[in-house]
Amino acid sequence: xxxxxxxxxxxxxxxxxxxxxxxxxxxxxxxxxxxxxxxxxxxxxxxxxxxxxxxxxxxxxxxxxxxxxxxxxxxxxxxxxxxxxxxxxxxxxxxxxxxxxxxxxxxxxxxxxxxxxxxxxxxxxxxxxxxxxxxxxxxxxxxxxxxxxxxxxxxxxxxxxxxxxxxxxxxxxxxxxxxxxxxxxxxxxxxxxxxxxxxxxxxxxxxxx
Amino acid sequence: xxxxxxxxxxxxxxxxxxxxxxxxxxxxxxxxxxxxxxxxxxxxxxxxxxxxxxxxxxxxxxxxxxxxxxxxxxxxxxxxxxxxxxxxxxxxxxxxxxxxxxxxxxxxxxxxxxxxxxxxxxxxxxxxxxxxxxxxxxxxxxxxxxxxxxxxxxxxxxxxxxxxxxxxxxxxxxxxxxxxxxxxxxxxxxxxxxxxxxxxxxxxxxxxxxxxxxxxxxxxxxxxxxxxxxxxxxxxxxxxxxxxxxxxxxxxxxxxxxxxxxxxxxxxxxxxxxxxxxxxxxxxxxxxxxxxxxxxxxxxxxxxxxxxxxxxxxxxxxxxxxxxxxxxxxxxxxxxxxxxxxxxxxxxxxxxxxxxxxxxxxxxxxxxxxxxxxxxxxxxxxxxxxxxxxxxxxxxxxxxxxxxxxxxxxxxxxxxxxxxxxxxxxxxxx
Numbered sequence: 001x002x003x004x005x006x007x008x009x010x011x012x013x014x015x016x017x018x019x020x021x022x023x024x025x026x027x028x029x030x031x032x033x034x035x036x037x038x039x040x041x042x043x044x045x046x047x048x049x050x051x052x053x054x055x056x057x058x059x060x061x062x063x064x065x066x067x068x069x070x071x072x073x074x075x076x077x078x079x080x081x082x083x084x085x086x087x088x089x090x091x092x093x094x095x096x097x098x099x100x101x102x103x104x105x106x107x108x109x110x111x112x113x114x115x116x117x118x119x120x121x122x123x124x125x126x127x128x129x130x131x132x133x134x135x136x137x138x139x140x141x142x143x144x145x146x147x148x149x150x151x152x153x154x155x156x157x158x159x160x161x162x163x164x165x166x167x168x169x170x171x172x173x174x175x176x177x178x179x180x181x182x183x184x185x186x187x188x189x190x191x192x193x194x195x196x197x198x199x200x201x202x203x204x205x206x207x208x209x
Numbered sequence: 210x211x212x213x214x215x216x217x218x219x220x221x222x223x224x225x226x227x228x229x230x231x232x233x234x235x236x237x238x239x240x241x242x243x244x245x246x247x248x249x250x251x252x253x254x255x256x257x258x259x260x261x262x263x264x265x266x267x268x269x270x271x272x273x274x275x276x277x278x279x280x281x282x283x284x285x286x287x288x289x290x291x292x293x294x295x296x297x298x299x300x301x302x303x304x305x306x307x308x309x310x311x312x313x314x315x316x317x318x319x320x321x322x323x324x325x326x327x328x329x330x331x332x333x334x335x336x337x338x339x340x341x342x343x344x345x346x347x348x349x350x351x352x353x354x355x356x357x358x359x360x361x362x363x364x365x366x367x368x369x370x371x372x373x374x375x376x377x378x379x380x381x382x383x384x385x386x387x388x389x390x391x392x393x394x395x396x397x398x399x400x401x402x403x404x405x406x407x408x409x410x411x412x413x414x415x416x417x418x419x420x421x422x423x424x425x426x427x428x429x430x431x432x433x434x435x436x437x438x439x440x441x442x443x444x445x446x447x448x449x450x451x452x453x454x455x456x457x458x459x460x461x462x463x464x465x466x467x468x469x470x471x472x473x474x475x476x477x478x479x480x481x482x483x484x485x486x487x488x489x490x491x492x493x494x495x496x497x498x499x500x501x502x503x504x505x506x507x508x509x510x511x512x513x514x515x516x517x518x519x520x521x522x523x524x525x526x527x528x529x530x531x532x533x534x535x536x537x538x539x540x541x542x543x544x545x546x547x548x549x550x551x552x553x554x555x556x557x558x559x560x561x562x563x564x565x566x567x568x569x570x571x572x573x574x575x576x577x578x579x580x581x582x583x584x585x586x587x588x589x590x591x592x593x594x595x596x597x598x599x600x601x602x603x604x605x606x607x608x609x610x611x612x613x614x615x616x617x618x619x620x621x622x623x624x625x626x627x628x629x630x631x632x633x634x635x636x637x638x639x
Contacts (some may be wrong), residue, residue, distance in 0.1 A: 017282075024410055030392030031375050056392065068336075069394040069552075070375025072334045088296040090453040090528055091496055092542045108574055126378065126546050127296040127495075128335045131453035131526070132460045142338050169338060180459055181299045181451075185223050185307055190341055197337040197373055203342060 005051055012071045015203050016055060027056050030066055034073050034157050035202045039194055041072040071125070072197070079114045079121040081159050081167070082195035083107065084138040087124045090131035095149065100124050102149040106156035119160065121195065126189075132181030139190035142169040146178025166191040166208025167198075212439055214427045214447050215420065216463045221308035227342050229349040232310035238355060244318045245363040248429070253322035257425065259433030259446045264610035266381070266418030267494060267524040268513055272434075278405035279323055279411040287325045288409060288416045289316060290386060291332040291339070294378040295494035296546060297526030301419035302450040302460050305332070305339035308423070309346035313369065315425035317355070320367045323415055331386050333374045340371055378550035381414040382606045383554065384408075385441045389558055397606035420449055420525075440465040444511040448522075454490070454529035455482050463529045465508075466522075471506040474529060485531040489622060491525025495543045496611035498598055499618035499625060508527070519598040520614075539629055540615035541569035547612035558609025561592040577631035586620065589613035617628065 015036055018030040037048035045066045046060075052093075053060040061183055067073040076085050082100040085091075085100040100122075104110055107120040130136035133145025137152060139159065144164035147155065155176040170184070190205045192198035198205035218235055219226040232238070244253055258273030279285060279486035289312070293301040302310060302362050316328050330339045347369055350356040356364045372390055374380050380389045384398035408414020424446060429434045437445045444466040450473070453459045457479035464477070474480070474490065481487050487506075489499045498520040500508075508514055515522045530539060548562035565588055579615050586596070593600040593610035596617050600610035619627055 025391065027392035028372075028390060031389070032373065034375075035373070046285050066392065066394055070334075070377050072374075072376035082561075087542070088546055089491070089539065089542050090297055092539070093454050093528070093530060095415070125376075126292060126549060127298075129293050129299040129333070130301045131299050131528070134453060134459075138335065141335055143338065144521070180457070181453075182303045182307070183219075183223055183456060185227065186225065188338060188341070192337065197334050197340070199337050199340050199371075199373060200313065200344065201371070204371070205337070 001102055001154055005055065008040050012040060012203055015201065019201070020055060027174055030058075030063065031070070032058050032101065032202055034063075035196050035204065037085055038073065038196050039204055042194070043076060043078050070134050073077075074195070077114065078195045079120070080119050080163070080195075081139055082123065082141075084123050084125040084128070084141070085111070086128045086130065086134070086136045088127035090127075091134040094134040096135040097168045098149040099103060099147055101138060102153045103137070106153040120156070126127070130181055133177075134178055137171060140167045140195045141197045142167045142172065144169065144172045144177045144194050145180045148178060151176045151178070160167045164208065165192055166206050171209065212447055212465055213429055213463050214461035215308070215311070215423055215449060216461070217302060218311070219303075220516065225384070227309055227346065228308050228363060229310060229346065229353060232308075237310055238314055240429040241314050241317050241355070242361065244321055244429050245361055245365060250322045250324060253318060253427060254430060256385035256428055256433035257322070258429050258435035260424075261443070262421065262424060262436060262514060263419055263444070265420035265525065267295060268504040269354045269495070269522070272421050274434050274577055275393070275405065276323065278403060279415055280406045282413055283324070283327050284327065285323060286409045286415075287320050287323060287328040288386065288390065288414055289328065289330040289419060289422055290381060290383060290416055291330055291336070291419045292374055292381040292386060293336070293419070293524075294381050295496065295524040295542065296332055297453055297491060297494050298451050298524040299453075299527040300451045300525060302339050303461050304419050304423050304449070305336070306342045309343040311357075311426060312348070312423045313342070313346050313350055315422035316369060317360070319415075319417070319422055319427050319430050321365050326366050326368065328369045329390060329409070330369065330371050331374060331380070331390055332371055333380075334376050342360065344371055344517040346404055377552075378546075379552045379553055379606070379608060382608070386416065386510050387414065387608070387622060394552070396554050399489075403443075409542065431444050439590060441467045441509075441511045441513075443513050448525055451524075451526045452478050452529070453527070455485065456480070456529045457482055466511045469507050470500065470510060472486045473510055473527065474506075478529065481529065488530045489536065489618070490530060490560060491526070491528040493521045494526040495528075496544060496607070496614055497521050497523045497601055498614045499622065521599070526575070536619050537569060537572055540619045541566065541573060543570055544612050547608060551608060554615065555609060557592045557603045558612070561588050561609060562612045564588045565612060572627070575630075577634075579631060579634045581631060582620070582624075582628065585616050588614045
């Protein structure tokens with residue numbers, strides 16, 4: 001049988017092999033593999049789901065059933081920067097909807113969609129655990145707390161102008177953030193390289209700046 | 210009052226509390242050494258039982274009792290629930306980012322006590338930084354011989370792996386979490402069997418919250434009895450409360466339970482922004498019925514007092530709303546959350562939450578009908594008959610019934626305000 005992921009980058013192939021061995025049942029690797037496949041394909045595409053199905057020994061329909069259950073496995077191509085604005089209760093009370101509007105306007109993209117140039121996707125999300133730093137925003141799942149509507153617009157402009165290779169929470173927080181849920185402590189060197197949670201075992205984190 | 214168990218290190222050493230070097234230089238892994246050298250697994254289980262600690266994830270079930278249900282079959286698993294998603298809650302995020310070795314030491318001691326050699330930490334996908342911090346702590350621990358084979362020459366071995374979720378609130382429910390960890394849709398399972406008998410891969414499994422397990426090193430060093438002696442009898446220990454909304458000083462506060470709500474909101478939280486009047490607060494995450502200043506400010510923050518008032522401390526998330534809050538909009542925000550997060554297995558939840566969302570939106574749009582008040586209550590009653598607390602269940606898990614909490618809250622405390630928003634109602638006409 002040909003290796004279903006022979007066209008993946010060698011590093012991602014190695015990650016996939018490691019993930020498949022990390023659990024007593026290889027199906028458990030399904031969600032981590034969907035993240036790795038999303039790095040390869042920019043989203044959980046039909047091809048991505050087929051590949052994950054072959055790797056885990058289940059059908060593509062079973063993979064689709066799982067992938068569509070979770071909001072972080074995207075069913076359509078996502079922009080370079082996925083901007084997620086929290087509108088759950090604590091952010092709602094402190095103006096999360098205004099932040100969303102400001103982001104939509106600055107990005108020229110309505111929530112739930114991706115701009116034509118493929119730079120931005122905008123979404124509103126349910127609670128991201130940053131309630132003490134409401135209103136909160138994530139860029140490629142990297143967090144910024146205490147973002148006022150005007151600063152959210154400035155954040156979008158900064159992303160468009162600087163197009164960072166690695167999205168760093170501390171950098172964005174310093175430039176555009178405000179009140180935080182708690183003291184973050186020392187600066188983090190690692191950030192996100194794609195709209196996939198930045199986690200080294202999944203290949204989606206890299207040191208920046 | 211000032212006892213700090215979970216946050217002492219990060220407060221004293223904000224620059225490096227997450228590192229192995231700082232952890233060990235401040236007494237870290239002493240509890241593990243003590244457990245492996247001087248204690249039997251049974252003694253540790255007894256200590257946790259003696260602590261009377263009630264789980265910090267939301268359900269408040271005594272951790273020692275849960276451990277007592279673990280079936281003897283092997284292998285067994287320990288799964289840490291780091292899928293912190295209850296709106297208003299951000300405490301586990303701080304524990305993961307700022308003191309990951311404390312959690313790891315808790316996992317080690319608990320695994321030794323429970324006869325586990327593989328533990329998983331299920332972290333929500335939106336928490337990449339907490340996952341990175343914990344992964345670095347895991348790597349450090351392997352490097353120092355604190356994880357892996359034959360830990361500290363004790364003969365005890367343990368592997369710990371992180372698994373990231375995919376953005377589904379329901380996976381905080383422990384059987385949904387296990388399905389998700391098995392590579393399935395995060396749909397809650399029918400119980401029994403409970404996870405302690407048939408959990409991950411149908412093997413005996415204990416699922417505990419991050420904060421719960423982070424307390425285990427302290428209990429092991431100081432004794433479960435000492436833990437039980439802190440605070441009120443049935444609300445023992447310290448607890449991390451996440452305070453957010455219209456307070457001047459939002460944040461996580463580690464306190465001994467038994468203070469009043471007034472102390473919590475006005476002293477710790479610094480009072481209400483712009484010195485506005487307090488209108489209501491949610492005492493235990495979005496699932497909890499609301500409390501109001503006219504009735505509850507001087508009541509005590511304990512698990513039992515909350516139950517007596519028909520609500521719960523849940524995940525420890527307190528969301529404060531001031532006089533400017535549109536309570537219908539706030540309730541709709543919470544109902545919409547549950548409608549979005551319903552897994553869809555049970556009809557009362559899948560249909561009911563969307564109905565409630567639609568009706569509230571209609572009222573907010575000025576299109577409410579006089580009969581909508583009764584309809585809201587009727588739909589809620591079909592999700593959770595009797596509209597009592599704790600809620601009666603028509604569903605596999607408590608998600609649907611939780612969605613009725615904001616409805617009953619606004620009807621109980623702010624009904625005239627709701628009616629005033631409905632054009633043809635008697636209140637609006639008057």
